[in-house]
Amino acid sequence: MSDPSVITSSEAPNTDVPTDPGGPLKTDKPRSLAGDAWRDLRRNWIFWAASVLVLIILLMAIWPTLFTSADPRSCALSRQYDGPSGSAYFGYNFQGCDTFARTIHGARASIQIAVVATLLSGLIALVIGMSSGYFGRWVDAILSRFIDVVLGIPFLLAAIVLAKRLSADPQNNGVWAVTVTLGVLGWTTAARIMRSSVISAKNQDYVAAARMLGAGPGRLMLRHILPNSAAPFVVVLTILLGINIASEATLSFLGVGLKGNAISWGISIAEASPYVRTAAAPLVWPSVFLAVTVLAFIMLGDAIRDAFDPKLR
Amino acid sequence: MFRYFVRRLLQMVLTFFGATFIVYALMFANQDDPLQALAGERPLPENQRQALTELYHLNEPFIVQYGYYMQGLLTGDFGRSLTGRQIGDMMADAWPVTIKLALMAIVIGATFAVTTGVISGIRRGGPFDTSTLVFTLVLLALPIVVLAPLAQLIFGIKFQWFPATAGRDATFFQLLLPAIVLGSLVVATELRVTRASVAENLRSDYVRTARAKGLSRRRVIGVHVLRNSLIPVVTLIGVDLGGLMSGAIVTEGVFNIPGVGFNLFRGIRTEDGPLVVGFVSILTIVFLVSNLIVDLLYAALDPRIRYE
Numbered sequence: 372m373s374d375p376s377v378i379t380s381s382e383a384p385n386t387d388v389p390t391d392p393g394g395p396l397k398t399d400k401p402r403s404l405a406g407d408a409w410r411d412l413r414r415n416w417i418f419w420a421a422s423v424l425v426l427i428i429l430l431m432a433i434w435p436t437l438f439t440s441a442d443p444r445s446c447a448l449s450r451q452y453d454g455p456s457g458s459a460y461f462g463y464n465f466q467g468c469d470t471f472a473r474t475i476h477g478a479r480a481s482i483q484i485a486v487v488a489t490l491l492s493g494l495i496a497l498v499i500g501m502s503s504g505y506f507g508r509w510v511d512a513i514l515s516r517f518i519d520v521v522l523g524i525p526f527l528l529a530a531i532v533l534a535k536r537l538s539a540d541p542q543n544n545g546v547w548a549v550t551v552t553l554g555v556l557g558w559t560t561a562a563r564i565m566r567s568s569v570i571s572a573k574n575q576d577y578v579a580a581a582r583m584l585g586a587g588p589g590r591l592m593l594r595h596i597l598p599n600s601a602a603p604f605v606v607v608l609t610i611l612l613g614i615n616i617a618s619e620a621t622l623s624f625l626g627v628g629l630k631g632n633a634i635s636w637g638i639s640i641a642e643a644s645p646y647v648r649t650a651a652a653p654l655v656w657p658s659v660f661l662a663v664t665v666l667a668f669i670m671l672g673d674a675i676r677d678a679f680d681p682k683l684r
Numbered sequence: 685m686f687r688y689f690v691r692r693l694l695q696m697v698l699t700f701f702g703a704t705f706i707v708y709a710l711m712f713a714n715q716d717d718p719l720q721a722l723a724g725e726r727p728l729p730e731n732q733r734q735a736l737t738e739l740y741h742l743n744e745p746f747i748v749q750y751g752y753y754m755q756g757l758l759t760g761d762f763g764r765s766l767t768g769r770q771i772g773d774m775m776a777d778a779w780p781v782t783i784k785l786a787l788m789a790i791v792i793g794a795t796f797a798v799t800t801g802v803i804s805g806i807r808r809g810g811p812f813d814t815s816t817l818v819f820t821l822v823l824l825a826l827p828i829v830v831l832a833p834l835a836q837l838i839f840g841i842k843f844q845w846f847p848a849t850a851g852r853d854a855t856f857f858q859l860l861l862p863a864i865v866l867g868s869l870v871v872a873t874e875l876r877v878t879r880a881s882v883a884e885n886l887r888s889d890y891v892r893t894a895r896a897k898g899l900s901r902r903r904v905i906g907v908h909v910l911r912n913s914l915i916p917v918v919t920l921i922g923v924d925l926g927g928l929m930s931g932a933i934v935t936e937g938v939f940n941i942p943g944v945g946f947n948l949f950r951g952i953r954t955e956d957g958p959l960v961v962g963f964v965s966i967l968t969i970v971f972l973v974s975n976l977i978v979d980l981l982y983a984a985l986d987p988r989i990r991y992e
Contacts, residue, residue, distance in 0.1 A: 516695075519695060519699060520702035520703060521702075523699035523700075523702070523968075523971075523972055523975070524703040524706065524707070524968060525926040525929050525967060525971045526930065527929070527933065528707075528929065528930065528967055529703075529707065529710075531948075531952060531964065532707055532960065535960070536710045618827075620830075621827060621828065621829045621930070624829040624934065625933065625934070625949065626952050626953050640829055640830070643833075644833045647833060647837050647841065651842075654833055654834070658829075658830040658833065661829075661830055662825050662827070662830050663825075665825040665826075666822065666824075666825030669824055
């Protein structure tokens with residue numbers, strides 16, 4: 372929910388600040404990297420397509436009744452595998468539930484888990500990557516080895532074990548278990564990127580200048596280094612958001628993710644997949660929605676990264 | 685090179701202990717009453733409880749339990765699944781078909797990715813290049829949980845080009861569709877890396893020199909460019925092994941292939957804790973060792989890379 376807004380808001384000040392003094396005067400002042408990136412992005416149709424898709428999906432997650440008035444939990448076996456109709460666009464599934472309603476309502480669990488898990492990963496990556504890059508020496512040595520260890524564990528295998536452990540209590544529907552699992556395991560790439568961009572940012576002149584003016588480590592990190600190393604970090608998190616949506620579906624499909632009466636795309640796919648010979652629609656539609664959502668986030672991240680990568684110009 | 689090897693080996697040992705410790709701690713620490721879980725709903729007599737406690741070292745402190753578990757792992761004793769079979773035996777049964785599937789997937793994926801990547805790297809910016817980029821984007825967005833059931837539905841059931849499931853003693857043809865599905869996991873990244881490094885190498889000085897010497901275009905691209913462009917692709921195969929492993933769990937589950945992933949898939953479904961931990965531990969070791977091999981291969985392939 373908040374992640375795309377993080378991107379736009381972190382972009383907006385970046386673009387406004389450098390163009391503001393230059394804008395009204397119309398001088399040929401050299402533009403900043405962020406300003407250049409925004410000019411590139413504005414002309415990139417992939418960026419706009421992805422943004423529109425992301426907005427629609429977010430709307431679907433926040434306000435599902437806007438798209439469907441059917442109750443995804445009112446199921447009747449008498450309607451099992453009934454074909455598409457005016458009231459149920461995608462027909463009914465094995466349990467006689469409205470496939471369209473379940474697909475629309477499935478967005479919420481997927482997006483909520485992915486967003487919270489990504490924020491959690493981002494926080495861990497920020498703390499670890501930043502302290503590792505800023506303090507260097509033994510802090511860096513220990514934290515880098517720690518990142519190596521976590522990176523050495525195959526992601527899905529660890530996620531299976533962790534999610535299974537966290538959701539051992541049959542009472543809960545696994546939302547928090549999956550969120551924590553994805554958050555705790557997904558931060559490594561972002562931390563490495565944060566670390567390397569902090570290392571390259573901390574030797575810049577403006578950091579030395581701020582330090583000479585008496586700024587402490589906290590102020591240096593948050594006010595000077597962070598804003599200048601945030602772009603690649605945000606890009607990685609956007610892509611991670613897409614990956615997390617896919618991972619949640621995978622875990623739910625395997626049976627260690629969401630369960631009980633939770634509705635999500637992964638659960639719908641898992642439920643429909645054994646009966647695919649009888650009816651394909653309950654499998655196809657959640658799959659399509661899942662794939663399009665992941666695609667939208669990856670495209671968004673890709674477009675922003677391309678805009679920020681000066682090597683591609 | 686030797687120093688790098690030693691350092692890399694030490695790092696792997698550290699990762700190995702860290703990873704197995706995390707897996708073990710997650711799975712077995714602070715369990716309520718594992719013995720009751722083992723017994724199911726039947727009441728457990730006191731003397732049996734004591735015997736089982738002794739057998740599984742449940743009265744020892746956690747770190748000692750981890751020691752026993754490591755001892756088992758290192759001596760090849762992976763414990764028993766809840767159905768009573770030796771996990772080592774199940775693993776030995778399941779390996780051949782999984783290795784066959786993974787090799788097919790890697791070969792199919794890498795062949796396709798390298799060929800297409802080279803062509804689109806040469807014709808950078810052309811229509812072929814653009815369509816491959818779109819194609820990789822779509823592939824990246826298709827998680828294996830979407831790809832495997834959909835491929836089964838479309839090519840196995842609707843068109844019936846391939847068998848929809850493969851059982852025990854699967855033939856090459858039965859494994860072909862699952863291998864393509866699994867292989868497509870690695871296609872997108874490998875293709876993009878090949879394309880980028882071909883495009884970069886085409887601009888390099890040694891290519892200009894080779895052209896100036898009058899070598900044919902075929903030889904310049906086939907020998908000079910390709911050899912240097914494949915180096916990063918080799919490392920990717922190591923990274924991809926983790927993805928292939930998790931992909932195999934879903935793919936083998938969907939296509940009913942009785943390999944390692946299928947056993948793990950079933951173990952999760954039937955809540956077979958020891959089986960899951962045993963398989964995960966073994967797969968982690970495989971992952972670490974193969975990553976080590978790929979890293980060393982990378983160092984040997986590219987003498988430009990200096991390791992202190």
